[in-house]
Amino acid sequence: MDADAYKPGAGDLIDMRYELSESLGKGGMAHVWRAREVSGGCDVAVKFLRHDTEALYSLDPHERVAELEVRNARFRREAALLGTLDHPGITKLYRSGSHEGVPYIAMRLVTGVSLRTFLDEHNPLPLAAAIAVALQVTGALACAHTLPVVHRDLKPANIMIDDDGAVVLIDFGIAKPLHADATRYTAHGSTLGTRGYLAPEQLLELEPTPSTDVYCFGCVFYELLTGRPPFPLGADSGLTDKHLHAEPLPPSVHAAGIPEVIDDLVVRMLAKKPEQRPAVDEILEVLAPFGPRPGDPEPRPRTRPDPTAPLRRPPDRGSPPRPALSVPPDASAPVEGEWLDGHAVEGLCTQAESEIATGEPGDAAARLRGLTARVRKEWGERRPLVRRVWQGAADGLRLAGDFGSAARLYQGIDEDLIHGEDPLERAERAVIRLRLAECRLAFGELDTAITAVDAAGRTAAGLPPELAAQVEAVRSVVDTLLSARLADREAWRRERRPRGHLD
Numbered sequence: 001m002d003a004d005a006y007k008p009g010a011g012d013l014i015d016m017r018y019e020l021s022e023s024l025g026k027g028g029m030a031h032v033w034r035a036r037e038v039s040g041g042c043d044v045a046v047k048f049l050r051h052d053t054e055a056l057y058s059l060d061p062h063e064r065v066a067e068l069e070v071r072n073a074r075f076r077r078e079a080a081l082l083g084t085l086d087h088p089g090i091t092k093l094y095r096s097g098s099h100e101g102v103p104y105i106a107m108r109l110v111t112g113v114s115l116r117t118f119l120d121e122h123n124p125l126p127l128a129a130a131i132a133v134a135l136q137v138t139g140a141l142a143c144a145h146t147l148p149v150v151h152r153d154l155k156p157a158n159i160m161i162d163d164d165g166a167v168v169l170i171d172f173g174i175a176k177p178l179h180a181d182a183t184r185y186t187a188h189g190s191t192l193g194t195r196g197y198l199a200p201e202q203l204l205e206l207e208p209t210p211s212t213d214v215y216c217f218g219c220v221f222y223e224l225l226t227g228r229p230p231f232p233l234g235a236d237s238g239l240t241d242k243h244l245h246a247e248p249l250p251p252s253v254h255a256a257g258i259p260e261v262i263d264d265l266v267v268r269m270l271a272k273k274p275e276q277r278p279a280v281d282e283i284l285e286v287l288a289p290f291g292p293r294p295g296d297p298e299p300r301p302r303t304r305p306d307p308t309a310p311l312r313r314p315p316d317r318g319s320p321p322r323p324a325l326s327v328p329p330d331a332s333a334p335v336e337g338e339w340l341d342g343h344a345v346e347g348l349c350t351q352a353e354s355e356i357a358t359g360e361p362g363d364a365a366a367r368l369r370g371l372t373a374r375v376r377k378e379w380g381e382r383r384p385l386v387r388r389v390w391q392g393a394a395d396g397l398r399l400a401g402d403f404g405s406a407a408r409l410y411q412g413i414d415e416d417l418i419h420g421e422d423p424l425e426r427a428e429r430a431v432i433r434l435r436l437a438e439c440r441l442a443f444g445e446l447d448t449a450i451t452a453v454d455a456a457g458r459t460a461a462g463l464p465p466e467l468a469a470q471v472e473a474v475r476s477v478v479d480t481l482l483s484a485r486l487a488d489r490e491a492w493r494r495e496r497r498p499r500g501h502l503d
Contacts, residue, residue, distance in 0.1 A: 005051035005052065005100075005101060005102060006051075006099060006100035006101060006102045007052065008020055008023075008031060008033055008046075008048050008102075010022060010023075013038070014035065014046060014099045014104060014106075015095075015097050015099055015104075016038070017037065017038055017039070017095065017106070018035040018036070018037055018038065018044060018046050018106055019035055019036045019038060020033045020034075020035045020046065021033070021034050021035060021036055021043075022034045024045065026050065028050075028055060029049065029050060029071065029075075030047050030048060030049055030050055030075075031047070031048045031050050032045055032046070032047045032048075033045070033046045033047075033048070034046075034109060035106070043109050044094060044106050044107065044108065044109050045091075045106070045107050045108065045109040045110070046104055046105070046106050046107075047104060047105045047106075047107065048099075048102055048103070048104045049071060049072065049075045049102060049103045049104075051068065051102060055067075056068065072103060075103045075105070076096075076103065078105065078172045079093060079096035079103075079105045081149055081172050082105070082107065082172060083096075084149075085143060085144055085149065085172075086143070087139070087140050087143035087144075088166065088168075089136050089137065089139055089140030089143070089166070089167055089168055089169055090140050090143060090144065090168065090169050090172075091107045091108055091110065091168060091169070091170050091172075092107060092108040093105065093106075093107050094106040094107055094108070110160045110162050110168045110170065111162055111163050112160055112161050112162035112163050112305055113160070113161055113305065114156060114157050114158075114159065114160055114161075115133065115156040115157070115159035115160070115161060115167075115220070116155075116156035116157045118156075118161050118303070118305075119156055119223060119224070119227070122301075122303045123227040124226075124227045124255060125224060125225075125227065125303070126299040126300065126301060126303070127225070127257055127258065127290075127299075128291075128292050128296075128299040128308050129299055129303055129306070129307050129308055130221075130224040130225050131262075131287055131290050131291050131292070132165075132167075132291060132292055132307040132308040132310075132311055133159075133161070133167050133224055133307045134217075134221050134224060134283075134287055135284065135287050135288070135291045135311065136166065136167035136307065136310070136311075137154075137159060137167055137169065137217060137220070138217070138280050138283045138284050138287065139284065140167075140168070140169045141169075141210075141213055141214075141217065141280045142280045142281065142284065142404075144169075144213075145210040145213070145279075145280055145404060145443070146402055146403070146404040146405065149172075150208045150209065150210055150212055150213055151169065151172060151213050151216075152202070152208055152212065152213070152216075153171060153197075153216075154169075154197060154213055154216035154217045154219075154220060155196075155197040155216070155219075155220065156220060156223065158170055158171045159220070161305050161307055162305065163305055164305065164309060164310065165305045165306045165307045165308065165309035165310050166307075166310050167307055167310075195233070195239065196219065196229055196231070196233045196239060197216045197219045197220065197229075198216065198243060199211075199212045199215035199216055199243075199274075200215070200243055200244050200272050201274060203240055203243060203244060204244075207444055208444070209274055209443055209444035209445065210279070210280070210443050210444075211274035211275070211277045211279075212274065213280075214269050214277045214278065214279070214280065214283070215269060215270060215271075215274075215277060217269065218230075218266055218269030218270040218277075219270070221266055221269065222248065222251055222266055222270070225251040225255055225258055225262070225266065226251050226254040226255045227254070227255070228254060230248035230249075230270060231243060231246065231248065244272070245272070247267075248267065248270050250263045250264075250266070250267055251263055251266050259290060261286055262286065262287070262290065265278065265283065265286045265287075269283070275445070275447070275448075281404075281408070291311055292308040292311040292312045293311065293312070294311075294312060294313065294314060295312065296308070296311075296312045297312075298312070340374065340375060340378050340379070342385060345371065345375065345385060345389060346385060346388075348364055348367055348368060348371075349364075349368065349385070349388050349389060349392050351363075351364035352364040352365040352367075352368050352392040352393075352395075352396060353392060355396070356392065356395045356396060356399060359399060360399070361395070361396035361397075361399050361400055364392075365392060365393065365395070365396030366396065368389050368392045368393040368396065369393045369396065369397065369405075371389050371393070372389060372390050372393050372409065375389045375390075376390075376417075381416050381417055381419075382419060386417060387413060387417040387418065387428075390409050390412060390413050390417060391409075391413060391432070393409055394406045394409035394410050394413065394435065395435070397409065398435060398438065398439060403439040403440075403442040403443065404439075404443075406435075406439050407436055407439035407440060410432050410433075410435050410436040410439065411436055413432050414429060414432050414433055414436065418432065423463050423464055423467055424467065426459055426462075426463065426467075427459070427460075427463055427467040427468075427470055427471050429459075430455070430456045430459040430460065430471045430475075431456075431470065431471060431474050433452045433455065433456065434452055434453070434456050434471075434474045434475055434477075434478045435474065435478075436452070437449040437451075437452035437453065437478055437482075438477070438478045438481060441478070441481055441482060441485055444485075446482065446485055446486060449478060449481075449482045449485075450482065452478070453475060453478055453479050453482060456471055456474075456475045456478075457475060459471060460472050460475065
């Protein structure tokens with residue numbers, strides 16, 4: 001670390017683009033400034049990696065260099081992740097770079113208050129406001145988890161409510177993409193996250209999954225509903241042991257008027273085992289009926305800002321919905337409002353399957369995604385063409401990297417669209433479950449994949465040779481991916497490298 005490293009100051013011009021105006025605050029890793037964009041005149045937030053923290057000065061020179069290398073890499077990864085996340089509830093990246101040797105990230109400036117400040121000022125919080133915050137955070141998490149990316153540090157201080165009531169997730173500094181080849185930047189024995197909002201697997205230094213964020217947000221949601229965290233934060237409270245072993249009391253014990261279904265949801269979000277927690281899609285489904293709706297009155301007591309406002313008065317309420325697919329219409333594709341033409345849908349499936357065979361899904365596969373609900377509604381669950389549409393759409397999404405959406409379609413095929421037990425249907429079911437397991441591997445669900453691979457092997461052994469070969473071809477692909485993830489997990493558990501190694 002260079003003691004003379006650049007330190008930002010008011011009036012500094014960063015990269016000939018951003019003029020710093022005032023400090024917005026600093027933490028152990030970064031310093032955030034308000035800045036004016038020179039060309040456009042808009043205010044932005046510029047986040048600098050700190051080179052001058054006490055934690056760095058306390059290290060010996062070798063450790064200091066290694067730690068700073070890890071911080072630089074993590075900072076670059078934060079910029080890369082923000083560039084891939086496109087959601088109004090996630091800070092938007094404008095630019096990233098380096099100024100006089102210090103990395104920076106320029107992003108949307110969120111003016112308002114942190115959820116920590118908001119909760120300290122409004123306690124107890126009206127139920128409608130609590131649900132509104134939860135809905136907006138969960139929507140942002142759904143976007144991140146689709147990639148999949150895990151935030152890993154969800155807490156009230158990392159959630160902002162802007163002046164218009166919109167809720168925004170900030171600080172993806174320790175967020176992690178869940179890919180088998182993703183580089184890890186954590187020293188062994190170093191637990192990332194914030195005390196009081198850590199999932200059991202984080203405390204045990206196990207690999208994070210999207211369920212890790214669900215637990216952390218469960219702690220935040222509990223506090224939204226009750227004004228207190230699920231477990232006391234006092235120094236002598238045995239906090240780690242409680243997060244590992246103690247069952248939280250239902251939120252309704254501490255606050256009246258909480259619907260039973262939400263009570264149950266929060267308790268399940270705080271389950272000790274990740275596989276027992278609900279996915280973000282289920283959380284959204286449970287919360288949606290209780291959320292504020294357009295035209296609802298402002299809840300009492302009033303809060304400023306008001307997190308229900310974006311739901312009660314959505315800014316684009318009167319605008320026509322944006323098309324789901326940004327591709328030109330095809331004469332062979334069915335038109336919304338007309339009866340579905342089976343021959344046109346078959347032609348679309350054939351085009352999509354041809355695209356998928358090349359490994360590059362295109363327009364036809366994209367159109368199938370918009371037909372899944374419609375073909376099922378109009379043709380029912382037993383027509384083979386319905387299953388073909390769903391599988392083409394799921395395969396296209398999987399190859400495009402949208403594992404969350406693909407998994408939902410594969411699950412629907414398995415549960416509702418495959419009927420009977422003849423050899424062909426058993427083979428199709430095995431392939432669908434393998435593809436579902438492949439998607440879930442992206443979310444760190446290794447045990448699910450192990451079960452699917454083993455079951456597919458047993459199924460293939462009882463099939464005619466041609467069908468068995470089809471199952472084994474997919475099984476081999478998923479088994480290879482699974483082996484890589486298992487090897488990666490085992491290597492992580494056995495690592496005992498010096499502080500600051502690339503993790």
